[in-house]
Amino acid sequence: xxxxxxxxxPDGVVVAGASTTLGESVxxxxxxxxxxxxxxxxxxxxxxxxxxxxxxxxxxxxxxRFAAESRDAILDTLKTAIAHHLAARARRRAEGGx
Numbered sequence: 001x002x003x004x005x006x007x008x009x010p011d012g013v014v015v016a017g018a019s020t021t022l023g024e025s026v027x028x029x030x031x032x033x034x035x036x037x038x039x040x041x042x043x044x045x046x047x048x049x050x051x052x053x054x055x056x057x058x059x060x061x062x063x064x065r066f067a068a069e070s071r072d073a074i075l076d077t078l079k080t081a082i083a084h085h086l087a088a089r090a091r092r093r094a095e096g097g098x
Contacts, residue, residue, distance in 0.1 A: 004039040036089065055090040059083060 007016040007030070015033065020026065022040065030038065037052045053061070066079050 001040045004041045007035065007038055009033075037093070055086060058086045058090075062086070 001022045003016055003018055003020045003022065006014050006018050007020075009015045015035075016026065016030070019041070022038070062079060062082055066075065069075055
């Protein structure tokens with residue numbers, strides 16, 4: 001996979017240029033820098049779980065994952081925490097963050 005567009009840090013400096021190959025070491029570096037998502041060039045080798053989803057899609061996936069589980073207070077708490085995390089991440093993205 002390759003970056004579809006340059007990745008710019010909060011200080012305006014280009015962290016990785018367009019077409020940068022996203023090898024293991026590059027991905028590790030981006031994760032350490034707090035980058036959660038990047039835009040990649042269209043490729044047939046991008047798995048569904050690697051694609052950025054809207055909040056609605058992510059919450060629907062979460063509901064589907066928990067649908068087969070019996071109701072349980074601990075699982076309900078876990079599901080709620082994950083939903084809050086997804087919503088917070090969506091807000092950061094909307095505000096221009098990672």
